[in-house]
Amino acid sequence: MTASASSIAGGAVLDFAAHVRFRFDERRKAWIVLAPERLLLPDEQAVAILQLIDGKREVDAIIDELAGQFDAPRDVIAGDVLPMLQDLVDKKVLRQ
Amino acid sequence: MTPPESSDIEPPLALLAELTHRCPLRCPYCSNPLELVRASAELDTASWRRVFEEAAALGVLQVHFSGGEPLVRRDLVELVADAANAGLYANLITSGIGLEADRLARLVEAGLEHVQLSLQDSEPTSGDRIAGLTGAQQAKHRVARLVREAGLALTINAVVHRRNLEHLDEIIDLAVALSADRLEVAHVQYYGWGLANRAALLPTRQQLDTATATVQTARARLAGRLVIDYVPPDYHAHRPKACMGGWGRRFLNITPTGKALPCHAAETLPELHFPTVGEAGLAEIWYHSPAFERFRGTAWMAEPCRSCERREIDWGGCRCQAFALTGDAARTDPVCGLSPDHAILAEARREAEAAAPDFVYRQHSALGRHLTPPRTPRPRRPAAPRETPTAARG
Numbered sequence: 001m002t003a004s005a006s007s008i009a010g011g012a013v014l015d016f017a018a019h020v021r022f023r024f025d026e027r028r029k030a031w032i033v034l035a036p037e038r039l040l041l042p043d044e045q046a047v048a049i050l051q052l053i054d055g056k057r058e059v060d061a062i063i064d065e066l067a068g069q070f071d072a073p074r075d076v077i078a079g080d081v082l083p084m085l086q087d088l089v090d091k092k093v094l095r096q
Numbered sequence: 097m098t099p100p101e102s103s104d105i106e107p108p109l110a111l112l113a114e115l116t117h118r119c120p121l122r123c124p125y126c127s128n129p130l131e132l133v134r135a136s137a138e139l140d141t142a143s144w145r146r147v148f149e150e151a152a153a154l155g156v157l158q159v160h161f162s163g164g165e166p167l168v169r170r171d172l173v174e175l176v177a178d179a180a181n182a183g184l185y186a187n188l189i190t191s192g193i194g195l196e197a198d199r200l201a202r203l204v205e206a207g208l209e210h211v212q213l214s215l216q217d218s219e220p221t222s223g224d225r226i227a228g229l230t231g232a233q234q235a236k237h238r239v240a241r242l243v244r245e246a247g248l249a250l251t252i253n254a255v256v257h258r259r260n261l262e263h264l265d266e267i268i269d270l271a272v273a274l275s276a277d278r279l280e281v282a283h284v285q286y287y288g289w290g291l292a293n294r295a296a297l298l299p300t301r302q303q304l305d306t307a308t309a310t311v312q313t314a315r316a317r318l319a320g321r322l323v324i325d326y327v328p329p330d331y332h333a334h335r336p337k338a339c340m341g342g343w344g345r346r347f348l349n350i351t352p353t354g355k356a357l358p359c360h361a362a363e364t365l366p367e368l369h370f371p372t373v374g375e376a377g378l379a380e381i382w383y384h385s386p387a388f389e390r391f392r393g394t395a396w397m398a399e400p401c402r403s404c405e406r407r408e409i410d411w412g413g414c415r416c417q418a419f420a421l422t423g424d425a426a427r428t429d430p431v432c433g434l435s436p437d438h439a440i441l442a443e444a445r446r447e448a449e450a451a452a453p454d455f456v457y458r459q460h461s462a463l464g465r466h467l468t469p470p471r472t473p474r475p476r477r478p479a480a481p482r483e484t485p486t487a488a489r490g
Contacts, residue, residue, distance in 0.1 A: 017249075017277075018247065018249065019209040019210055019248065019249040021185065025155075025157070027107060027155040028107075028155065032157065034157060034158065034185045035249075036187060036209065036210035036212075036249045036251055036277070036278065037158070037160070037187055037210065037212065037251065037485060037486050037487040038483060038484070038485060038486060039109055039110075039157060039158070039483070039484045039485075039486050040483050040484075041484065089320055090319045090320050090323075091323055091483075092277050092278070092320070092323055
């Protein structure tokens, strides 16, 4: 299987992998992702995307929501969101 | 205690809790010191609980239960519960020897999230020889299955060197067969036992290049199935590693007797006094102890580091390596091509071309891990979240 063969479809539903925790750290005043021996520090835009990962929404719906939130063309948003989600699926931070 | 008002010192991300030096394995590259601590000198349960509470208050996010073999501590379930109750993400770093399903279930209930299982080779004859224990390899298969059945995340940690690198493809296949989420392929780092066994372990340049290519190919093939982390051996490099992400910047290590260290090898540096958790609180130690201040930031640096544009990228490399190879912990890490001591590495690399001597196995009173930098954030927004390893490697 290659990275491209596992690419995410618009109808895919994503959730955080088991044992991955997305939470606000009061000490640092920042959102963090805790994973096995890993820490991710998402920036503001990444946080906006990750907050929509709930194991229910389809990827297409997430892109629609963000296009509304940021008042930006849908294909521009999709061009940013899909590679990030793919990267996090490849790293097993998210699961399909 | 809070940091000084003007401080730009950030709180540590992770705590390596070395619960014990006791271990059923005798790996010749063990990251424990040459002088191993006896059971009677180990911190008790209540002291560890206080360490976890203070660590969480200080800002630590993850705790790595390590050793020696942490499973030999009878209070391990209690300690994991204490860490989880304090809000820490709990990792168990283990050989797996002696782990049974009922104890694993209690660890899960206590709040354990992840198990990092060591693997010495792909097959039993060599695996058992490197581990110094008959039956070790068989136990790995059993424990990997238990961990998956318990629903925990599983990382296989394969320390690689000239005696097992030819099996790297098989090691990767085995990690897939054991349903690991992650495989860490970590070349031996040469401190303590690893340094004592360097001639038996250091790979040739060709072995290294083959291994690096094997990892790259496997990463592409296994994307989305197995994440492969790779820690190269710096003896073949020209740029030093940003050891521990910089001294006293991200990591805190507590030894079995309660000494607080900036890294697990720091006790090899003779001039420093490392406070114990009995002498001072963790915040006091992190922000104010002379040992943590000694090599923090860039003010301690001499040339060529002082004026180097990479001084806040690699932080001068590794202090323990500088001391081990030059006798002076404040010198530039000899791995750096700009170091006046760089030729020392060429000498060591010649050992790798000669026949390998026998292992000196880890044991009590005979002669007596590291980090990759976080991935660079993407320039485009939204950036992939910046990824920071929270574990020592070695």
